[in-house]
Amino acid sequence: MSDIEKINIYVPDQIGRTLNDDATLFEVFKRDGCSVNRNRFLSLLIVGYYNSYVSECQTKYEHLREVMERYVPNTKQLKFLAEAVLKNVILPDVPKRKGKNPIRLSLKPTDETESIIIKIMSSIETDDYVSQYFCRMFISYCEKPLYERERIIFRGNYEFLVMACQAKRPITFSTIWNNKVIHEVLPYEITFGQEEMFNYLLCQEKNENSGNYVARAYRLNRITKLNYSAKMVSISEEVLKHLELMKIYGPQYPINDDEETCVKLTDFGVISFNRIYYGRPKYERIETCPNGRLLYFDCSKDQIFLYFRRFEAGAAEILYPESLRERMIKFHSAALESYKNG
Structure with a gap:
């Protein structure tokens, strides 16, 4: 358990509602399966987005420096000005504690987020706060389309599945709603539907009743306990045809026949x-x-x-x-x- 005290983060009303909606849509619940586990969701967000967020901010900062160095020859002044413009102009405004309609999020540090919080504390300027840093990070997260946000929250599983698809290597996993059943599949591709909402793993799996291989789809957020399988199989031409059709018509709906x-x-x-x-x-x-x-x-x-x-x-x-x-x-x-x- 972390020794860092709980952090109160004040975010705009819309950002707070988006974060809560995402936690519900991605089914990040407590043991009762109904109540949102907000602290776990925020922890997943921080772990999944921190490195990318730092890289995005650094890219913006470098671009500012490239433009400003034509007009500001002094290196020290250039650095100070670029940082000031980035924080006060480019990055979003952070609501004050007593500002208009702020929502308070309580972040309880965990073993997974503690090292990131320490990094942030050591890197921010004296006139900044870790709570403000997280507010800007959460706003940046909420500006992305839903399928990208889902990939951030489940970054570890997403990257594992991408590598498995590229390597055409069979895997095993369970789902959050039935962790006693082990699925052994050959992954094909991760894609999202026409509404650009959720991510789906398209794969080939054996139908236990018929013994035949069929096309399947599993939502990214529901996949858990991922491992590689020792089984060596390849995707049949029939299943491959159906998986390609699912990409066109809707990856969440399996297709296993050619009936009109x-x-x-x-x-x-x-x-x-x-x-x-x-x-x-x-x-x-x-x-x-x-x-x-x-x-x-x-x-x-x-x-x-x-x-x-x-x-x-x-x-x-x-x-x-x-x-x-x-x-x-x-x-x-x-x-x-x-x-x-x-």
Whole structure:
């Protein structure tokens, strides 16, 4: 346990909400599986982002010096001026403790963050504070897109998986929601969806029921207990084709067949399709039909099911395949029964 006292960090309201939302989205919870473990999340952020943040600030500082040295010949003055401009102009403002809508974050140092905190304390200027340094770091973190922020929080696992994908080396891991099951996979690529949100490991895994290799996807934040496997396998041509399709249609939705799906939309269903963006599948072609449109898909059946079940009754109808049509019928029938018996 660290001997450094707890650090209070004051951040703008929006930054505080973004950090809390990220901790929820990335499922950084306490043992109860529901409450956000804020200190662990902030610790992961600091460990995963510190070196990159220092490098980013140094790059900005060097660029300032290159521009200013044309006009400031004195080296000492140049250094002082570049640092002042970087801190007071380039880097974001830090809210005061009694400023407008500041949120207080309490950071309890851990064994993982203690050495970083000591480095920061020894490097900052006399008129600066470690709490202000962390505030600027957190603001910089929040300015990045969500998939980059996720890679920062889980940097260790992300870098491990990148190397495994490049080496085409089989790995084993568990997931945070079922750590008793060991997955043995051949990693293919880490990518993110069309909404640029979460990262997914695309891989090949054996289906224990059929004995065949299939395409799978696992969210980066849920992967834990990573290790290399001694098994030697290669990705089959069929699985490779499906993994490439998943990159196009949505990496979170496994594809393991080449069966076409046809969905009939009413005129209102077409309006809903245009409005409901998140998770929307890409169609291969569209045809006009009486009172609506026919949309044809080659994407995952799970994506079709999860997307169109959100439509109002009668707005969308799965015409084929029959198995997917039956799945949607059972879903709505079960929902209807629950309301009848409620």
